[in-house]
Amino acid sequence: MSDTTTAAAQAGGPPQISQISEAVIRIAGNSQDGIQAIGGFLARLAGRSEQEVMTFMTIPSTISGGPSIFQVRIGSGEVLSAGDEADVLLCFYQHSYEGHLGSLKKGGIVLYDSDHVKEIKPENETKYRHIGLPISSLVVEAIGGTGRDKGKNVYALGLIAKMFNLEVPKLHRLLQERFAGKDPKVAETAIAAFNGGYSHTLAAAAELFKFKPGENIGQNQIVMGGNEALAYGLIAAGVRFGAGYPITPWSDIMELLRKELPKYGGSFIQCEDEIASVSMAIGASWGGRVAVTGSSGPGIALKTEAIGWAVMAEVPLVVVDVQRGGPSTGMPTNVEQSDLNIACFGGHGDSPRVVIAPSSVEDCFYTAIEAVNIARKYSTPVIIITDQGIATRIEAFKMPELNKICQDITPDFTPVADHKPYDLAAPDGVTRHLAPGTRVASGKYPIVTGLEHDELGHPTGSPKLHLQMTAKRRNKLRKLGAELPVPAVFGPPEGQVLLISWGSSKGPVEEAVKQARAAGNAVSSLHIKYLNPMPNGLEKIFEGFSHVFVVELNDEGLYGYGQLAALLRARYCDSKIRGITKVDGLTWKVREILDRVNVMTK
Amino acid sequence: MSDTTTAAAQAGGPPQISQISEAVIRIAGNSQDGIQAIGGFLARLAGRSEQEVMTFMTIPSTISGGPSIFQVRIGSGEVLSAGDEADVLLCFYQHSYEGHLGSLKKGGIVLYDSDHVKEIKPENETKYRHIGLPISSLVVEAIGGTGRDKGKNVYALGLIAKMFNLEVPKLHRLLQERFAGKDPKVAETAIAAFNGGYSHTLAAAAELFKFKPGENIGQNQIVMGGNEALAYGLIAAGVRFGAGYPITPWSDIMELLRKELPKYGGSFIQCEDEIASVSMAIGASWGGRVAVTGSSGPGIALKTEAIGWAVMAEVPLVVVDVQRGGPSTGMPTNVEQSDLNIACFGGHGDSPRVVIAPSSVEDCFYTAIEAVNIARKYSTPVIIITDQGIATRIEAFKMPELNKICQDITPDFTPVADHKPYDLAAPDGVTRHLAPGTRVASGKYPIVTGLEHDELGHPTGSPKLHLQMTAKRRNKLRKLGAELPVPAVFGPPEGQVLLISWGSSKGPVEEAVKQARAAGNAVSSLHIKYLNPMPNGLEKIFEGFSHVFVVELNDEGLYGYGQLAALLRARYCDSKIRGITKVDGLTWKVREILDRVNVMTK
Amino acid sequence: MPTLAFPSEALTRTGSLNVGSVPPLADADRKPLMKKDVAADHPTWCPGCGDFSVLALYFKLIEKRKMHHEKITTVAGIGCSSRFPYFVQAHGAHFIHGRALPFASGVSLSRPDLHVFVFGGDGDAFSIGGNHFTHTARKNVKMTYCVMDNNVYGLTKNQTSPTSPIGYKSKTDVWGSGDRPINPMKQAIAAGATFVARTTHTNPNHVLQIMEAAMDHDGFSFIECLSECVEFYPGAFDGANPRKGGQFPLVPENHDVTDEYAAYQLSEDLMPGKFGIFYKVSRPTKNANEAKIISTNREKFAALPDWQILQKNFDRMK
Amino acid sequence: MPTLAFPSEALTRTGSLNVGSVPPLADADRKPLMKKDVAADHPTWCPGCGDFSVLALYFKLIEKRKMHHEKITTVAGIGCSSRFPYFVQAHGAHFIHGRALPFASGVSLSRPDLHVFVFGGDGDAFSIGGNHFTHTARKNVKMTYCVMDNNVYGLTKNQTSPTSPIGYKSKTDVWGSGDRPINPMKQAIAAGATFVARTTHTNPNHVLQIMEAAMDHDGFSFIECLSECVEFYPGAFDGANPRKGGQFPLVPENHDVTDEYAAYQLSEDLMPGKFGIFYKVSRPTKNANEAKIISTNREKFAALPDWQILQKNFDRMK
Numbered sequence A, B: 001m002s003d004t005t006t007a008a009a010q011a012g013g014p015p016q017i018s019q020i021s022e023a024v025i026r027i028a029g030n031s032q033d034g035i036q037a038i039g040g041f042l043a044r045l046a047g048r049s050e051q052e053v054m055t056f057m058t059i060p061s062t063i064s065g066g067p068s069i070f071q072v073r074i075g076s077g078e079v080l081s082a083g084d085e086a087d088v089l090l091c092f093y094q095h096s097y098e099g100h101l102g103s104l105k106k107g108g109i110v111l112y113d114s115d116h117v118k119e120i121k122p123e124n125e126t127k128y129r130h131i132g133l134p135i136s137s138l139v140v141e142a143i144g145g146t147g148r149d150k151g152k153n154v155y156a157l158g159l160i161a162k163m164f165n166l167e168v169p170k171l172h173r174l175l176q177e178r179f180a181g182k183d184p185k186v187a188e189t190a191i192a193a194f195n196g197g198y199s200h201t202l203a204a205a206a207e208l209f210k211f212k213p214g215e216n217i218g219q220n221q222i223v224m225g226g227n228e229a230l231a232y233g234l235i236a237a238g239v240r241f242g243a244g245y246p247i248t249p250w251s252d253i254m255e256l257l258r259k260e261l262p263k264y265g266g267s268f269i270q271c272e273d274e275i276a277s278v279s280m281a282i283g284a285s286w287g288g289r290v291a292v293t294g295s296s297g298p299g300i301a302l303k304t305e306a307i308g309w310a311v312m313a314e315v316p317l318v319v320v321d322v323q324r325g326g327p328s329t330g331m332p333t334n335v336e337q338s339d340l341n342i343a344c345f346g347g348h349g350d351s352p353r354v355v356i357a358p359s360s361v362e363d364c365f366y367t368a369i370e371a372v373n374i375a376r377k378y379s380t381p382v383i384i385i386t387d388q389g390i391a392t393r394i395e396a397f398k399m400p401e402l403n404k405i406c407q408d409i410t411p412d413f414t415p416v417a418d419h420k421p422y423d424l425a426a427p428d429g430v431t432r433h434l435a436p437g438t439r440v441a442s443g444k445y446p447i448v449t450g451l452e453h454d455e456l457g458h459p460t461g462s463p464k465l466h467l468q469m470t471a472k473r474r475n476k477l478r479k480l481g482a483e484l485p486v487p488a489v490f491g492p493p494e495g496q497v498l499l500i501s502w503g504s505s506k507g508p509v510e511e512a513v514k515q516a517r518a519a520g521n522a523v524s525s526l527h528i529k530y531l532n533p534m535p536n537g538l539e540k541i542f543e544g545f546s547h548v549f550v551v552e553l554n555d556e557g558l559y560g561y562g563q564l565a566a567l568l569r570a571r572y573c574d575s576k577i578r579g580i581t582k583v584d585g586l587t588w589k590v591r592e593i594l595d596r597v598n599v600m601t602k
Numbered sequence C, D: 001m002p003t004l005a006f007p008s009e010a011l012t013r014t015g016s017l018n019v020g021s022v023p024p025l026a027d028a029d030r031k032p033l034m035k036k037d038v039a040a041d042h043p044t045w046c047p048g049c050g051d052f053s054v055l056a057l058y059f060k061l062i063e064k065r066k067m068h069h070e071k072i073t074t075v076a077g078i079g080c081s082s083r084f085p086y087f088v089q090a091h092g093a094h095f096i097h098g099r100a101l102p103f104a105s106g107v108s109l110s111r112p113d114l115h116v117f118v119f120g121g122d123g124d125a126f127s128i129g130g131n132h133f134t135h136t137a138r139k140n141v142k143m144t145y146c147v148m149d150n151n152v153y154g155l156t157k158n159q160t161s162p163t164s165p166i167g168y169k170s171k172t173d174v175w176g177s178g179d180r181p182i183n184p185m186k187q188a189i190a191a192g193a194t195f196v197a198r199t200t201h202t203n204p205n206h207v208l209q210i211m212e213a214a215m216d217h218d219g220f221s222f223i224e225c226l227s228e229c230v231e232f233y234p235g236a237f238d239g240a241n242p243r244k245g246g247q248f249p250l251v252p253e254n255h256d257v258t259d260e261y262a263a264y265q266l267s268e269d270l271m272p273g274k275f276g277i278f279y280k281v282s283r284p285t286k287n288a289n290e291a292k293i294i295s296t297n298r299e300k301f302a303a304l305p306d307w308q309i310l311q312k313n314f315d316r317m318k
C-alpha cells in the first residue's frame, strides 16, 4: 500500500479513509472455501474499474483439497507482479494464519475468522494489526445456517469491499452475472452475504482505504486468466481444429477450445493420449489449416517423436506447453520454467523448431496469434511455452481490437500447374504445402514424409540431399531469427547489471529493476520472448553491462546455470552471463531476485 | 597400402609379391550379393591373424535391396579408421564401378566383373589399374549354374585371398564354421567357389601383396561388430533382463540379448512399443537388478517420459541409443551423431541423467559394463549413445579377461531395520532402493514415485523438499563428474589446434592428428567419452591450444556449432571452441577433417 | 493494442508453385484416371511381395470409381506396407510408426470432403498402434483402413509381429513365438468398428469387392488383407490360397453382418478362417457428431463474422 | 584389457539403511498383519469416494491371506485411484500415466517370487494405457489388475473417460459425450485375458471374493471394479446398487467361465450388467514360457559360471 495517506483515526468514530495507489491482498483458507472466487471477483472488479490487477494462487494437487491461497494485487499504476508481501491477509483457519503471517508486510493488517483462529502469539500482535471477526458465525447470521460453508467467501468479499471502499454496484453486478442462470435464490443469497460483510463497520480497523483514480481511465479493459487468453488467441488467429488429452494445467485450454470452437465451425477432439492428439493435430494441419495441440510436462515428452515428424515434413503446427514442476509427474500444480530444454532439444536428430514464451496474460493472447503466423510463414512447428505462473493468473488488459486482429486462414484450393513442396530453390527458402484436395495439373503429386526426401517428398538416401534439406530446415529458422525484433532494454542501456527474463518472470524482474534503480543501483533488464531461434544482436546489448544474470525458475544444472542461460552462454561464449535460478515451485519475489543480485555482484 | 615394397613384375611370369603394412579394400555391389559376408570373413581372418582391422558398410534402407558397399581396412599396425580411399575396389556392376571409382586411390586397383561392367572410360584406365574378370561366368564354371548368385561373393573372396596372399587354411576353416549346421553340401560348395577364385592366376595384375607380420602377434584377438560387443558387454556386466521393440540399427542388440540371456537365466522381452519396453525395463530394474532397454532415434523420443520417471524416482537403468540419421524417420541406415541433445535434454523438467558414448567396437563392450556400474553406483538412468558408425562395423580386439570382468549383480535381500531411499543425509548423497521382497523390520516401507517426494518416497508439495531433492539429483551427478577420469590428449598437450571427438569419430580424428603432425602441423585431439556430466578440468587442456574444434556428425545448428560444441561452449564460455560438423550420412574421412581445419585456421 | 511482430499475412503459395498456367477444367472434361496416371514411384518391395497386389487393386478401385487425383488421400505409418503412399500419384502422407490412424483422423475430421485411405502393416496397426486402432474404431471416424497383414515385421527384417502364430520362428523368437497372437477381427469388433472385413491378396476380385464396400461405408471401415511376405514368411497364407492347396471359405451367406456376437464367433483363430464382411452396422460417425455440435452451436451465430462471436465472449469478461 | 573407470563394486546398501539391527525372524514367528500394519498415508481421496472401499478390501485380502509386508507389491499409474500405493504399507511404485502394466510386467517377469497387484483408473487403463492392457492380456503376464472404474477422469477434474456413457456431460463434452464407450469386459476377452471379472465397490464381500479368485489365478487376472466418483459423477452406479434402488445381477450359475463366446455375450453394455467371473481359462503364462526357454537354454550350461558361458561364445568369434 505504497504512498498511503495516513491520518489518525478519530477516537470512537468510524475509521479514517486513506488514499492508496495499490494494495496486495492475500486470502488463505482451504481450496473448498471458494477463495479463488473471491480473488476472481476482485480481479474482475479492478478490470472494470480501470485499475491494473495481478493475481497469484496455489492449488493443492490432491483432489480432496487442502490449504490454498489466492493473492491479488490491485493498483492504480502499472502492476508488474502479484507482490512479494501482502498488505492485508484474510485468513480462515489457524493453519492459514500460521502459514501465511510471514507473507504479511510489517504493520500490515490481518483479518481473521475468530471462530477458527484461536491462538495469536503476543509478539505477532505488536508486528501486525489484528482484526478478528467471527466470520463463520456472522455468515450464519446474514444468510442462515445452510449457507455457512458456501457463503463465507462472499461475506469476506463484502468485508474487503468495505475495507477498500470498492464500488458496490459493480460488485453486485458481478455477483449477479456469476450466479445468473442458476436458481435466482442463489444470487439473492450471495448478495445478502456480501451485504452482510459490507455492512460491517470494521470498527476495529485503524483506517480504511480508497484507491486513487487509476491511470488507465478511459481504457476498455478485459479480465481473464492466461490459459483463457491463450485459447482465445488461437481462435482469433483462425485456428479451427485442435486435439489434446487432459493434464493439469493444460486442460483449461483444451476445455475452452472444446466448448468454443464449434461456434466458429471448428472442433477440438479429446484423444486417447498425447501421441494421438499431436498426430491428429498434425493431420489436420496438413489438411490445410494450422491446428493446435498441447499439454504439460509428461505429455510434452510423449509428443516429441511426432513433433520431430512435423519438423522433418515441415508441416506447420502449434504446440502449447503449460509448464509445471518437473521432472516426471513432479509438482503438477506448481510453477516452473524447466521445459525449455525439451522444447528446444526434445527431438532426436537435428530437429530445429520455434519456441516462444508469453510473459503475461495479455501476451498469451497475442503470442498465440504470432505462433500461428510464424508456423504458417515458416512452415514449422511452433512451441508456445507458457507456465503455471501466468496460466492460472488473472489480469486485466486492454480490450483487443478484434475486428482488426481476427484472422482468416482458410486454405487456398486453387489448382496449380505443378508443385514441389520441398523446393530447394524457393526464393524465400521456405517449404509450402498444398492442402490435399488441391488439383495439380501436371499430375505429379507431392508426399509429406518423415524420411529424408527430395523436393517432391519422395525418400532419398542421397548424402547431398540430406545435407541440403538439413540446411533448408535450419536456414529458414536462421532467417526467422534475423527477422525477429531485438527486444528493448527495460531501463538504461548501460549499467552494472542486466537481468534477463523469460516467460512469467518478466513482471517480477522489471519490478526488481524499478526497486534497484530506486535504491540507486544500475540495474536494467531484457525480456527474451523468442527463445528458439533467438533474435540477433543481443551481444551488443550485453556489452553495456558488467553482469548479465538470467533469472529463471529452473535448476542451476550440472554446471551452475539455468536452461536459458545455457543457450545464451553457448551462443555468445560470454562468461559474464550467469544464472539466477530457483525451483521452489513459487513465482519470483522481487526481494529474492535483488538478494541474489547483491550476492553475485559482491 | 602404405610403404609398399614395389618391385617390377617379371615379364610373363606370375606377378611380383610386394610386402605391405595395410590395405583398404572396398567391395561394391548390391545388398543381395552377400558382400557383407565377404567383409565379415576378411575382418575375422584379420582378427585371427593378429592384424588390426576396421570395416565400414552402407546398407540400403529399402527392404528389396539396392546398392551396398563393404569396406575393410586391414593393417599390421594400429588401424584407426576404415580409410578414406581404397587401395583395391572390387565391383560387381556398372553402377558399382561408376559410383565408387572416386573412392579409389590414384593408381589403385579396380577388380571388376566384366560380365556386368562393360563401359570403361579411357581416362580411367590411365588413372587406375583395371583388372576385369568375368566373375559371374567363372562362378558358374566353378560351382555350376545354380550357385551363380549365391557363390559370387565367396568366389570374390578367393580372388582377394589370392591378391593379398591370405592364409587359405584359416579361410577354409572360417567358411566351414559359417556354414556348419546346414546341409554339408553348402559348405562344400562354398569352399569350391572360394578355391575357384583363389586358383585364378590374376595374371593381369602387375603385382600381388602380402601383409608384413602384425605388431599384435601374441595377442589373443576376437572379432565382432559394435552392436554385438555392446550386447555382450551388458551380459558381462550382469544384466539379466531387457525389453525392447525392433528398430534399425538397434534391433541387433535386442535380437542378440533375446537369444543369449536365457543361457544365463535371464530374459529379453519384445514389447508392443518403446514406451512399454522402457517401462518394463524400469520395472525390472526396480525389481532389483539393473535392466536394459534401447532403441534408435524415434524410439528414444518415445522413451523420454519414462526415462524422466527413472530420473525422478532415481531408479538405475541402462538405455542404449544406436543413433541413425534424423530427424524423424530420417535416414535409418546412415550414420549420424545428432541424438546428443535428446539424450541430455530430452526430458521435461530438470532431468539430469548420465550420457556416455563408446568410440570403437572394443569400447562398446567396456562402455556397457561401465554404464551398468554407473547406473548402480549413482542410482540413475545411463544412456549409452552409440552410432551406426560402430554399430555395424567389425573390428578385432584383444580377448577380454572374462573371468575377471564378468560381474555378479544379484540383488541383496537381507532384511533391514529401517530405510529411507531418498535420504537427504546419505553420506554419499546417493539414493539406494531396496528390492521389493526385502523385509523392513520397522514396518515402514518405501515407495518409488515420479511425484516430488519426501525421503520415504511419499508425495510432497513442500517447496523446501523440491529444492532439496532437485539438488540431490543434480549433485550426485556433479559428484560423478568430479570422479570421471580427465581424458588424455592424443598428441602433445600444447599446439595450435585441438580436435575434439566423441563416439565413432575418435578413429578418424586421431588419424587426422597423425597426418597433420606428419605434415608438420601442431594438431592434437581429445576424446570425450563421458558427455553428461563431462569430466572437470577440460578448460586447462583447452588453454594449451589456439583453436578447439569439435568434430561431430551433426548439423551446425542455428548458431553455427554442433551439439557437443554447444555443451562445451555453454560450460566454458570459450569462443575458440568451434564446430566441425557434417550430415551427409557417412563417417568422417580424414581429408575432410583436415580440409576443414585448414579453412578454419586461415 | 500491442503490435504483433508477425502480423497476419496472406501467404502467397510460392516455392515452385506455378499457379497462373492452370487451365480451368470442368469435372466433366476430366479424363478418367488410368493405372499409369495413379502409379508413382516404382515400389521398393521385394519381387513377389503380396503388397503389390493390394496396390494394384487400389489403382483398380480408383479407376473403377472414377476418382480424381486430388480427392485421393493416402496415409500410412512405417513398415514395408506403409511405403504405399509413395507409389500412388496423389496427395499422401508417410507418417510415423503406429500413428497413421490419429493422423488420418485429423485429416478426416477437419476435411470432410476427402475420403481418407490408410494402409499399413500388422505391427503398425496392432503392436505400437493398437490403442489408436481401438479408439478410432470406437469413435467411428470416417476412413478406410486396410491392414496388410503378413504376420511378421518386414521392414525391420523378421521379428515376431502381434499376429505371428504361436511357434513362428523369428529373430526375436528363435525358438518359436509363445505369445497368443492378436486376432484382428475380434479386436475390431470388440472395439466397436462398424465395418469389419477380411480378405487376402491372392484373390484380387475379392480384395476389390471388399475395398469398394469399405469405401462406401459411412464410418470406420477396417479390412484385414492377408499379404504374404515372401522374404521372411513365405507360405504363411498358403492355407488360404486354393492354388497352393488351401481353402478360401467365404463368410456364410446367411451370416447377419449386424449381429455382433455372430461376427465375433466367425473370427476364429484358425488359418484360413473366413473371408468377407464379418460385421457392418450403421452408427453415427465422429464426423457426424462433430458436425451436429457445430451446427447447434452456430445456430445463434450463423450470421456473424468470427470476430463478433469472439467479441460477444469478451464483452462478458469486462 | 582397458581399465574401467567404473569397475564393478560391491555396493554397500548405505543411505539410512540400518542392516545390523534386524533380528532374525522365522516365518512362523511373524505376527499376522492387521489393517493398521498395512495402512500407510491417510488417503487423499474425497470423503465418500468409492476407492476407499477397494483399499479397505485390499487390506482385508492381505489380512485374510496372511501375506507378509515384503511380499506385497503394489503398482499404479496416475489418477486418483492410482494413488493407491501410497496408502499401503508395502513395497510400491507410483509410475507414470497409463504405463503401470508394462512396469508391473517388468517386476513380474524378473521377480517370479512376488505377486504383483496393479490398481488404477479407467483412463489410465483404457485410454492412454489401452494398448498395454491388450498386450499384457495376450501375453498372459502373471499379475492381478484391478481397474477402479468411475467412468470419469477424477484427478484432472471431470473430463470424459473412455468408459463414460454416451450423453455424460463433462468439461470436455459439455453437450454430453458422443463416443461409444469402451466395454472393459469385451476388451479383455477379445485380447485374450485369462481371468476376467466384474464387481462394484458397494458390495464388499463380492469384491473380496473376486480379489481372492484373481490372486489365485495363475496368469493375468483382470477385475473391473465400479468405484463411484462422488465428486464428479455421483450416482453413476446407483443402477448397480440395491441400496439405491438398483440391481446386482450375478453371472448366472450355469455360465461356463471357459466359454469365450458366452463370456463375450455376458458383457452387454447396459448398466448394471452382470457381476462375477465372466471368463477364466488356463493358458501358459509369459512367465512360464520364459522359464521354459531359460531351462532349455541352461541345460547345456547349468554347471558353468556365467563367464565361462560367455567365453564359449567369444572363443567362437576368434
Ligand SMILES: Cc1ncc(C[n+]2csc(CCOP(=O)(O)OP(=O)(O)O)c2C)c(N)n1
Binding pocket: B245, B246, B247, B248, B274, B298, B299, B302, B329, C078, C079, C080, C081, C082, C096, C097, C120, C121, C122, C123, C124, C125, C148, C150, C152, C153, C154, C155, C156, C161
Ligand atoms: C517409433 C518407431 N519404432 C520402431 C520403428 C521401426 N519399425 C519400422 S517398421 C516396423 C514394423 C514393421 O512391421 P509391420 O507394421 O508389420 O509392416 P511390414 O513391414 O511387415 O509391412 C518397425 C518396428 C520405427 N520406425 N519407429
Ligand SMILES: Cc1ncc(C[n+]2csc(CCOP(=O)(O)OP(=O)(O)O)c2C)c(N)n1
Binding pocket: A245, A246, A247, A248, A274, A298, A299, A302, A329, D078, D079, D080, D081, D082, D096, D097, D120, D121, D122, D123, D124, D125, D148, D150, D152, D153, D154, D155, D156, D161
Ligand atoms: C502423460 C500424462 N498425461 C496426462 C496426465 C494427467 N492425468 C493424470 S490422471 C489422468 C486421468 C485420470 O483418470 P483415471 O485414470 O480414470 O483415474 P481416476 O482419477 O478417475 O481415478 C490424467 C489424464 C498425466 N499425469 N500424464
Ligand code: SF4
Binding pocket: B063, B064, C044, C045, C046, C048, C049, C050, C051, C080, C081, C150, C154, C155, C228, C229, C230, C231, C232
Ligand atoms: S520384406 Fe516382406 S513385406 Fe517387406 S517388401 Fe519384402 S516381401 Fe514384402
Ligand code: SF4
Binding pocket: A063, A064, D044, D045, D046, D048, D049, D050, D051, D080, D081, D150, D154, D155, D228, D229, D230, D231, D232
Ligand atoms: S475426484 Fe472422484 S475419484 Fe477422485 S478422490 Fe474425489 S471422488 Fe474419488
Ligand SMILES: [Mg+2]
Binding pocket: C079, C121, C122, C123, C148, C149, C150, C151, C152, C153, C154, C161
Ligand atoms: Mg507386417
Ligand SMILES: [Mg+2]
Binding pocket: D079, D121, D122, D123, D148, D149, D150, D151, D152, D153, D154, D161
Ligand atoms: Mg476414472
